[in-house]
Amino acid sequence: MGGNDAQLLADSLVAADVRGIHSHGVLRVPDYVEKLLAGGVDPNGRPTLVSDRAAAIVVDGGNSMGQIGAWFAMGLAIERAKATNVAVAAVRGSNHCGAMFHYAMRALPEDMIGIAMTNALPTMAPWGGKDKIVGINPLAVAIPSQDEPPVVLDAAFSYSSHGKIRVYRQKGEPIPATWAYDSDGLPTTDAAKAIEGLLQPIGEYKGVGLAIVSGVLSTLLSGASYGSESGNMAEGAKAGHDGHVFIAINVAGFEDVARFKSRVDGIVQEIRGSARAVGTSRLYAPGGLEAETEASYRREGIPLNEMTWEGLECASRRVSP
Amino acid sequence: MGGNDAQLLADSLVAADVRGIHSHGVLRVPDYVEKLLAGGVDPNGRPTLVSDRAAAIVVDGGNSMGQIGAWFAMGLAIERAKATNVAVAAVRGSNHCGAMFHYAMRALPEDMIGIAMTNALPTMAPWGGKDKIVGINPLAVAIPSQDEPPVVLDAAFSYSSHGKIRVYRQKGEPIPATWAYDSDGLPTTDAAKAIEGLLQPIGEYKGVGLAIVSGVLSTLLSGASYGSESGNMAEGAKAGHDGHVFIAINVAGFEDVARFKSRVDGIVQEIRGSARAVGTSRLYAPGGLEAETEASYRREGIPLNEMTWEGLECASRRVSP
Numbered sequence: 001m002g003g004n005d006a007q008l009l010a011d012s013l014v015a016a017d018v019r020g021i022h023s024h025g026v027l028r029v030p031d032y033v034e035k036l037l038a039g040g041v042d043p044n045g046r047p048t049l050v051s052d053r054a055a056a057i058v059v060d061g062g063n064s065m066g067q068i069g070a071w072f073a074m075g076l077a078i079e080r081a082k083a084t085n086v087a088v089a090a091v092r093g094s095n096h097c098g099a100m101f102h103y104a105m106r107a108l109p110e111d112m113i114g115i116a117m118t119n120a121l122p123t124m125a126p127w128g129g130k131d132k133i134v135g136i137n138p139l140a141v142a143i144p145s146q147d148e149p150p151v152v153l154d155a156a157f158s159y160s161s162h163g164k165i166r167v168y169r170q171k172g173e174p175i176p177a178t179w180a181y182d183s184d185g186l187p188t189t190d191a192a193k194a195i196e197g198l199l200q201p202i203g204e205y206k207g208v209g210l211a212i213v214s215g216v217l218s219t220l221l222s223g224a225s226y227g228s229e230s231g232n233m234a235e236g237a238k239a240g241h242d243g244h245v246f247i248a249i250n251v252a253g254f255e256d257v258a259r260f261k262s263r264v265d266g267i268v269q270e271i272r273g274s275a276r277a278v279g280t281s282r283l284y285a286p287g288g289l290e291a292e293t294e295a296s297y298r299r300e301g302i303p304l305n306e307m308t309w310e311g312l313e314c315a316s317r318r319v320s321p
Numbered sequence: 322m323g324g325n326d327a328q329l330l331a332d333s334l335v336a337a338d339v340r341g342i343h344s345h346g347v348l349r350v351p352d353y354v355e356k357l358l359a360g361g362v363d364p365n366g367r368p369t370l371v372s373d374r375a376a377a378i379v380v381d382g383g384n385s386m387g388q389i390g391a392w393f394a395m396g397l398a399i400e401r402a403k404a405t406n407v408a409v410a411a412v413r414g415s416n417h418c419g420a421m422f423h424y425a426m427r428a429l430p431e432d433m434i435g436i437a438m439t440n441a442l443p444t445m446a447p448w449g450g451k452d453k454i455v456g457i458n459p460l461a462v463a464i465p466s467q468d469e470p471p472v473v474l475d476a477a478f479s480y481s482s483h484g485k486i487r488v489y490r491q492k493g494e495p496i497p498a499t500w501a502y503d504s505d506g507l508p509t510t511d512a513a514k515a516i517e518g519l520l521q522p523i524g525e526y527k528g529v530g531l532a533i534v535s536g537v538l539s540t541l542l543s544g545a546s547y548g549s550e551s552g553n554m555a556e557g558a559k560a561g562h563d564g565h566v567f568i569a570i571n572v573a574g575f576e577d578v579a580r581f582k583s584r585v586d587g588i589v590q591e592i593r594g595s596a597r598a599v600g601t602s603r604l605y606a607p608g609g610l611e612a613e614t615e616a617s618y619r620r621e622g623i624p625l626n627e628m629t630w631e632g633l634e635c636a637s638r639r640v641s642p
Binding site for chain 1: 372374375376377379404405406407408409411434446447448449450451452454460462464472474476478480499502505506507523524525526527528529530531533534537538541542543544547548549570571572574575576580581584585588591592595596597598599600601603604605606607
């Protein structure tokens with residue numbers, strides 16, 4: 001990869017680690033190296049503008065690493081929203097682009113709200129079904145604040161994740177009953193059956209519906225592959241098929257920016273100061289815990305576990321001349 | 322109310338009933354009559370344009386019934402999106418505006434995606450808390466299709482609703498453990514404690530986060546009241562404080578419309594034709610069941626229960642000269 005692209009990709013991984021989202025941090029490096037060496041992703045792929053019509057932008061990732069096209073598209077949406085106040089950039093021809101909050105948060109220094117969604121390989125069934133045809137298609141939203149941490153939500157529409165379930169399987173412990181279904185589409189607490197089976201959505205039909213909508217917005221606007229068209233968990237993602245969508249909303253187009261941001265501060269403070277249920281030590285608005293983690297990691301360094309470190313060394317040996 | 326406004330309000334209620342969403346249908350008439358006679362909502366309130374900047378529109382509902390300002394704003398967003406391809410209309414000075422899918426679906430005949438969100442009176446706590454300061458702030462999304470029913474999602478970010486819990490209380494039955502917390506913020510299966518307590522979000526912190534984001538977008542862009550600023554469940558909503566937000570995305574700005582709609586058909590068909598888990602008789606994409614209900618009710622009429630009918634008669638007597 002060119003130096004700039006490599007830097008951008010590395011930044012996106014470290015941005016996840018520094019907020020404590022290690023599942024999307026440098027832990028991914030071995031997998032990404034594999035994608036670049038053997039998975040068909042083009043290290044020199046370049047995102048291009050497919051169409052550009054007022055507040056509507058379409059980008060083709062050119063089979064670059066997902067981060068490259070995603071960053072490019074979010075940048076275009078933000079620039080356009082300076083003129084139009086709202087802009088949407090839809091991406092096709094892409095690949096896994098990491099944690100979505102990274103793109104949404106890029107809007108914050110511009111006093112914009114950032115929204116990012118992506119297609120994901122299908123791991124859920126339609127509500128009442130058992131075929132793995134719906135992705136957990138995460139959504140991230142970042143809302144600018146004044147003195148408090150920004151409101152940053154990044155959530156997939158599954159209750160849990162394969163990563164968390166694998167930890168339970170390693171420990172030989174049962175998973176909570178709300179996390180997964182077995183291959184027959186019935187709730188299971190057996191971690192091994194869950195891995196073979198399906199992730200449960202949040203809120204039953206609501207979560208599946210939200211995932212379908214996020215998937216459609218992430219792929220059908222740009223002409224990217226949706227759901228199982230983009231690959232499957234057994235064989236992995238098809239290189240250059242993925243899709244995402246990015247939205248920038250310019251606060252100044254609607255409301256006095258200082259007033260908006262001070263009201264966001266008020267919401268964060270209201271949550272922090274509200275009464276705690278038994279067993280809770282602190283209350284956070286979305287992104288508040290991650291902001292605290294970031295402040296602490298920036299002072300003290302980011303702790304990486306043994307397995308992540310070994311993965312980095314192994315990947316490094318693989319690509320060293 | 323003027324004839325046109327009364328018609329628009331009635332249409333919105335019947336639009337909910339005809340899709341089987343009776344909780345937001347003419348069941349609401351007595352409550353709405355109360356709002357108009359004694360609740361401070363202005364029957365002759367007129368929505369006005371506050372600001373109009375490219376893809377960003379702000380509307381003041383003028384303390385009209387929520388449906389009047391919401392319909393006005395969604396109409397402006399759709400008209401603007403014909404030029405800019407994406408448009409957002411934020412509303413303040415409003416009141417309860419009924420089922421959100423009604424506004425989202427208005428985008429469909431224009432081959433646009435419609436999105437609608439609203440502030441709601443707070444009935445949830447922040448994650449880990451017990452103060453009632455977060456609304457269930459529903460989101461609706463409508464996506465145009467070709468021959469299949471459109472994909473229409475309308476979901477609040479609570480697992481269940483006060484209406485459903487009241488039915489359990491009437492029957493003296495316990496509610497599922499995922500529906501509510503008691504006043505201490507602990508899960509309860511006691512319907513009476515649940516009514517006094519809090520609604521549980523979908524997917525724990527995810528649902529609360531989604532609700533907060535939906536609430537911020539619905540209120541802070543327009544300067545409407547957020548959460549407890551807009552009232553509370555004990556004393557009701559403050560007239561003319563509510564906020565909503567409406568988004569129109571013009572498919573033609575991004576993608577060939579026929580291709581987009583035919584791919585939506587494909588997703589609907591893939592879901593319908595996929596394997597069913599034990600106990601499921603049919604699978605639906607979001608809005609598929611409601612479309613079937615609508616087809617059947619349009620043939621056979623809309624069944625209203627005794628209590629709804631009595632409410633209509635009672636409200637009718639109250640306003641008859």
